[in-house]
Amino acid sequence: EVQLVQSGAEVKKPGESLRISCKGSGYSFTSYWISWVRQMPGKGLEWMGRIDPSDSYTNYSPSFQGHVTISADKSISTAYLQWSSLKASDTAMYYCAIPRISSAYNWFDPWGQGTLVTVSS
Amino acid sequence: SSELTQDPAVSVALGQTVRITCQGDSLRSYYASWYQQKPGQAPVLVIYGKNNRPSGIPDRFSGSSSGNTASLTITGAQAEDEADYYCNSRDSSGNPNWVFGGGTKLTVL
Numbered sequence: 749e750v751q752l753v754q755s756g757a758e759v760k761k762p763g764e765s766l767r768i769s770c771k772g773s774g775y776s777f778t779s780y781w782i783s784w785v786r787q788m789p790g791k792g793l794e795w796m797g798r799i800d801p802s803d804s805y806t807n808y809s810p811s812f813q814g815h816v817t818i819s820a821d822k823s824i825s826t827a828y829l830q831w832s833s834l835k836a837s838d839t840a841m842y843y844c845a846i847p848r849i850s851s852a853y854n855w856f857d858p859w860g861q862g863t864l865v866t867v868s869s
Numbered sequence: 870s871s872e873l874t875q876d877p878a879v880s881v882a883l884g885q886t887v888r889i890t891c892q893g894d895s896l897r898s899y900y901a902s903w904y905q906q907k908p909g910q911a912p913v914l915v916i917y918g919k920n921n922r923p924s925g926i927p928d929r930f931s932g933s934s935s936g937n938t939a940s941l942t943i944t945g946a947q948a949e950d951e952a953d954y955y956c957n958s959r960d961s962s963g964n965p966n967w968v969f970g971g972g973t974k975l976t977v978l
Contacts, residue, residue: 783967792972793904793912793955798965807965843911847967854959854967855902855917862911 752860767830770844777825778802788840873970880976889941891956901939951977
């Protein structure tokens with residue numbers, strides 16, 4: 749079974765750095781891209797960006813470009829989402845998910861369980 | 870355009886049929902996928918492609934598409950279908966970017 753397991757909840761102060769993780773299992777980690785999705789409190793889903801673990805090529809939504817960094821370590825089947833300087837507005841639930849692509853068909857499955865990031869002074 | 874537009878809220882009587890729609894230019898090129906999200910839970914894929922249901926999704930869920938509009942139909946809505954529903958598609962930029970609709974809150978009366 750293809751599964752994504754994310755790291756636990758984090759509480760940080762503004763200006764601090766953070767890296768959260770997403771570990772894949774049940775498949776060859778380099779076979780599928782991994783995307784990150786943000787959900788701010790009480791709000792909808794926002795696609796942030798994706799990485800191809802086979803070569804670490806990334807692309808980002810214009811809304812998130814320059815604000816976060818997506819990386820991966822294929823030796824341990826883990827993708828990361830990181831911030832160098834957190835802001836209160838980064839408070840959100842973050843999900844990783846596998847994008848599936850087949851011509852005009854695109855979908856995300858499975859999803860990780862989510863990592864809650866709280867940034868507060 | 871890279872936007873997908875959904876009605877914020879829809880209600881349906883128990884056992885009746887409801888359609889949730891999603892509009893966007895990218896839907897002329899790509900099929901939408903649909904996700905159900907219940908409070909405190911991660912999104913779950915319910916429909917993808919032309920009208921494909923993942924294993925475990927009841928057959929009362931179906932999808933369709935016409936022009937720039939995709940639809941998720943629940944035939945015989947159940948109390949457990951009350952949730953937020955999001956559509957998703959590639960955007961039409963030509964890059965491997967995705968976009969989500971704003972979500973529809975479904976209330977089962």
